Amino acid sequence: MSGSITAVTAARVAAARAHVPVPPWRVLAAGTVWLALAGLTLALPETGDFPRTAAFAHGAAVIGLGLLPLGLLGARLGGFGARLQHWSPWLAALAIALVAWEVVTAKFCLLPMPFFPPPQAILEVFLDDWPRLGGSTLNSLILLAGGYAIGAGFGFVLGVAIGTSKAVGYWAHPVLRFVGPLPATAWLPLAFFVFPTSWSASTFLVALATGFPVTVLTWSGVAGANKAYFDVARTLGASPSFLVLRVAVPAALPHVFVGLFMGLGGSFAVLVVAEMLGVKSGLGWYLQWAQGWAAYANMYAALIVMALMCSSLITLLFRLRDRLLAWQKGLVQW
Amino acid sequence: MVAATLQRHTDQARGASLHAEAVSHAFDIRGAPLPVLDQVSVTVAPGGFVALLGPSGCGKSTLLRLVAGLEPPDQGVITVGGQLVEGPDPSRLLVFQDPTLYPWRTVRGNVALGLEAQGVGRADRAARIDRALGLVGLSAFADAYPHQLSGGMAQRAALARALVNEPRLLLLDEPLGKLDALTRLAMQAEILRLWQEKRFTAVLVTHDVEEALILAERVIVLSDRPAAIRAELPVEAPYPRHRDDPDLVRLRRTILEILGQVT
Numbered sequence: 001m002s003g004s005i006t007a008v009t010a011a012r013v014a015a016a017r018a019h020v021p022v023p024p025w026r027v028l029a030a031g032t033v034w035l036a037l038a039g040l041t042l043a044l045p046e047t048g049d050f051p052r053t054a055a056f057a058h059g060a061a062v063i064g065l066g067l068l069p070l071g072l073l074g075a076r077l078g079g080f081g082a083r084l085q086h087w088s089p090w091l092a093a094l095a096i097a098l099v100a101w102e103v104v105t106a107k108f109c110l111l112p113m114p115f116f117p118p119p120q121a122i123l124e125v126f127l128d129d130w131p132r133l134g135g136s137t138l139n140s141l142i143l144l145a146g147g148y149a150i151g152a153g154f155g156f157v158l159g160v161a162i163g164t165s166k167a168v169g170y171w172a173h174p175v176l177r178f179v180g181p182l183p184a185t186a187w188l189p190l191a192f193f194v195f196p197t198s199w200s201a202s203t204f205l206v207a208l209a210t211g212f213p214v215t216v217l218t219w220s221g222v223a224g225a226n227k228a229y230f231d232v233a234r235t236l237g238a239s240p241s242f243l244v245l246r247v248a249v250p251a252a253l254p255h256v257f258v259g260l261f262m263g264l265g266g267s268f269a270v271l272v273v274a275e276m277l278g279v280k281s282g283l284g285w286y287l288q289w290a291q292g293w294a295a296y297a298n299m300y301a302a303l304i305v306m307a308l309m310c311s312s313l314i315t316l317l318f319r320l321r322d323r324l325l326a327w328q329k330g331l332v333q334w
Numbered sequence: 335m336v337a338a339t340l341q342r343h344t345d346q347a348r349g350a351s352l353h354a355e356a357v358s359h360a361f362d363i364r365g366a367p368l369p370v371l372d373q374v375s376v377t378v379a380p381g382g383f384v385a386l387l388g389p390s391g392c393g394k395s396t397l398l399r400l401v402a403g404l405e406p407p408d409q410g411v412i413t414v415g416g417q418l419v420e421g422p423d424p425s426r427l428l429v430f431q432d433p434t435l436y437p438w439r440t441v442r443g444n445v446a447l448g449l450e451a452q453g454v455g456r457a458d459r460a461a462r463i464d465r466a467l468g469l470v471g472l473s474a475f476a477d478a479y480p481h482q483l484s485g486g487m488a489q490r491a492a493l494a495r496a497l498v499n500e501p502r503l504l505l506l507d508e509p510l511g512k513l514d515a516l517t518r519l520a521m522q523a524e525i526l527r528l529w530q531e532k533r534f535t536a537v538l539v540t541h542d543v544e545e546a547l548i549l550a551e552r553v554i555v556l557s558d559r560p561a562a563i564r565a566e567l568p569v570e571a572p573y574p575r576h577r578d579d580p581d582l583v584r585l586r587r588t589i590l591e592i593l594g595q596v597t
Contacts (some may be wrong), residue, residue, distance in 0.1 A: 228434040235402050236448035236499065237424040246450070249436045327438045327479050 022326055027074070027084055030092040031067030031184035034060050037095045041102055047109040048118075052127060060095070067091070069127050078287025119298040122304070129298060133286065137305055140271060140282040143199070144313075152260060155211035159218025159259075163252070164244050176215065182210035184270045188277060191280075202271070209270040210250035210263035216257065221255025222248045256330065257321045264317060268310050283309070349381030349535035350415035350425065350502035352401065357410030358560075359396055363405050369560035370396045371407075376537075376554060376563075380415075383529055385538040385546035387589065388556030397561070398505045401537070402428045411582040414503055424448055427496040433488035435480040441467070441491045442476040448499040466498035469528065485542040486517035490524070496527065504529075506538040510545065522548055526573060542591050547582045548575050555592050 038061035041053060070077065070084055077084065098119055104110040106118035125133065161168040162176075184205050195201035225248055228317050233247050275284025290298035322329075354376040360367040370393035378384045386394045399413065400407045403422040412419040414426055427448075435444045445466055449459045467473045470490040480488055489509060496504060506525070510518045523542055526549055529536050538545050546553045555565040567589065571581050 198460055226434065228430060228432065229436060231399075231428070232430075232434050232495075233447065233451060234404065235422040235424065235426070235428050235497075236451050237422070239449040242451050247436075250436070253438070325438075327440075327481075 001224075019138040025071070026092075027067055028073030030088040030095065031064045031071055033092045033099075034064030034067060035093040037099050037102070037264070038064060040099060040107075044107045046106045048106060048113065050106055050118060050120045050124070052124040053106070053121045055127065057124050059123070060098070063097075076120075078142055107108050117297040117300065118222075122301050125298050125301040129191070129301075133298075133301060133305060136281055136283050136286040136302070137309060139279075140275065140284070140306075141309065143202055143275075143279070143282060144206060144267060144271050147203040148210050148264065150203065151207035151210025151267070152214050152263060154207065155214030155259065155263070156218050156256060158211075159215040159256070160222055160244065162219045162247055163222025176212075180212045180216065184212075184266065188274065192278050198274075198280070199244040202274035202279050205270045206267045207275050209266035213262035213266065217255045217259030217262070218252055221250060222253025224255070225251035254325060257317075257325065259315070260317060260321075264313060272306075339525065342568070348500075348502060348533045351380045351413075352376065352378040352503060352535060352537065353411075353413045354397070355411045357397065357400060357407045357412060359393070359400060359405075359408045360560075361396075371400075372560040372562040374410075374561060374563060378535055378537060381533045381535055383538070383551045384547060385540060385544045385550035385553045386536045386556060387540060387543060387553055387593075388561055389558050389593070390541055390555055392559045393561035397509050398428060398507050398537065398539055401503075402426055402505055404428075422538065424452060424499045425501055426503045426505065427499060427501040428505045428507060429489075429492050429496050429509045431511045433485075433492040435483075435488055435491055435495070440477050440479055441472060441483070441494075444480070444491055445494045445498050447495060452499075461516045462498050466494040469531075471498060472526070481528055484517075485513050486521060489521060493525075493528065497532065500532075502533045503537070506536065508539055508541070510542075511540075514541075518545075523574070525549060530573070543586050543593075544577060546589075547585055548577065552576060553585075553589065555589055565589075576583050 038057045041057040041060065046053060070081070071088075074081060074085075101119055105113075105116055158168075158172065162172050163169075187205060187208060188201075191201040191204050192198060194206060229247050229251060230243055233243055238247070238292065246304075271282070272284040272287070273281035276288045279285055283302050286302045287299055287306075290296070290302060354374060355483055357371055357374045358369070359371040360369045362368075374397060376384070376386075376397075387392050388395065388433075396405075399405050401412055401419060402404060403419045403426065406420075412531060419426070422495070435441075436447070440448070445463045446459055454462075463476075464473070467476055470488065470493050472490050472494060475483065475491075480491070483491065492509070509525075510521050513521060522545060525536075525538075536549075538546065538549060550569060553567045553569060554563055556562065557564050567585060569582070569585060571579050575582060
């Protein structure tokens with residue numbers, strides 16, 4: 001009932017939004033700002049030696065020149081055109097921010113130099129150091145995927161077991177209460193000492209950071225499932241395994257996803273710390289290495305890649321949830 | 335003629351008899367026993383329709399849970415179709431006040447639940463589910479999710495979920511308690527039609543005197559908690575019954591007197 005109401009409201013809001021005439025000059029304005037960024041970068045003299053200034057300016061010019069015809073075509077582009085219209089203020093703001101950044105760094109050197117590199121210096125890192133940066137990203141992803149999969153899988157199974165078996169609950173509950181709240185990073189010295197390789201130690205830490213929230217939320221999802229669901233299934237002739245796999249697990253799934261989101265956030269933190277302290281590759285290691293060489297542009301580049309990686313993984317998890325919990329559509333919004 | 339008689343005979347054999355002998359039960363509320371059933375004996379013939387009528391919270395629903403085998407009774411013996419009730423069984427099904435449909439399954443998936451649990455093959459399943467959905471008039475909503483259904487439709491889906499298993503005893507625990515007045519009237523006619531068509535044995539728990547009189551062949555009036563039998567009244571008016579039938583009006587008055595609502 002409330003679901004259909006929200007759906008109706010959402011449709012109405014969307015309809016109202018569609019009726020507001022979007023000024024056609026918005027995309028054109030954004031394109032103009034990008035062209036201004038290109039011109040300013042090329043025209044003003046620089047206070048340092050930046051080999052990629054021209055490449056940066058040309059890139060900005062290409063974006064600006066691309067936006068102009070797209071803006072003129074406007075509504076004829078359909079969905080893409082509408083999305084472009086929607087994001088054009090952001091595109092313009094991004095260009096303005098780059099102009100400001102360009103001015104206070106490379107052009108007038110208002111910020112202390114090695115610590116605040118201009119945008120073209122970061123572009124330079126992407127263009128020249130991509131093998132190392134790409135390799136680090138890949139290593140981070142592999143380490144994260146391994147640890148996350150182990151932690152999520154183990155946490156899910158343990159959570160279901162605690163929620164459905166009194167004996168498992170009796171033994172696991174106190175351990176979980178005592179050890180669970182400990183931040184995974186606190187295990188770091190011990191892990192690097194106990195595990196044979198820093199790789200396996202880091203995998204363990206990532207799995208630990210993921211496993212705790214997934215266990216607790218899976219368990220609470222199973223425990224919180226409507227008891228009448230089990231009565232229904234039992235009268236219909238369900239076996240114990242049917243009760244677990246077809247009743248408890250699907251009923252707990254919305255909670256499981258909350259745990260998976262929390263676990264993913266926690267695993268990022270542990271991953272970076274573990275890579276900074278022990279592993280000899282990965283984005284955390286790259287950050288540390290860049291700082292050691294005072295290569296601040298590399299550090300910013302790694303931060304940008306890391307932000308992209310984390311937000312992409314979160315988006316991926318949202319997609320997976322929307323697929324598996326399609327039945328919730330109109331029931332829950334988060 | 336012979337075929338018709340035979341048909342009727344086998345249909346009537348579908349319903350199972352119910353015998354509850356001196357059943358007593360208590361709940362454990364923080365260590366203190368709270369008696370809810372006191373020496374209740376109920377007998378229902380195969381294919382019969384009996385209503386258990388009593389004030390809210392008197393223990394009527396507990397009796398149904400015991401008959402369904404969801405809990406063992408503290409004292410007394412319950413047999414269904416001559417067999418001792420020792421646990422839940424798909425031949426004895428409960429329809430709850432809440433439809434308790436699984437929100438993650440479509441209507442079809444919910445109706446399929448019992449057949450899946452009992453390991454009925456996929457091919458057999460589809461035809462039986464279609465028939466059950468048709469029986470309750472939900473064919474058009476087979477692929478809808480529960481949150482898209484109205485209260486009456488959800489309760490029809492719950493009925494289909496039970497009926498697809500061809501139960502011999504259907505236990506109805508205030509199944510219409512949360513529906514609006516008009517939907518309730520329509521669903522009463524629906525339950526009556528299903529019972530007449532399928533000839534299962536039906537036990538209805540309700541606190542609505544009129545509902546009991548419209549549907550049941552016999553009304554058992556229970557006292558306040560712990561529930562004990564106050565009276566058993568046969569309702570002999572032929573189906574379909576009308577609310578203003580003078581016999582029913584008289585019975586209604588008698589029952590209300592027993593319940594202490596009329597002086």
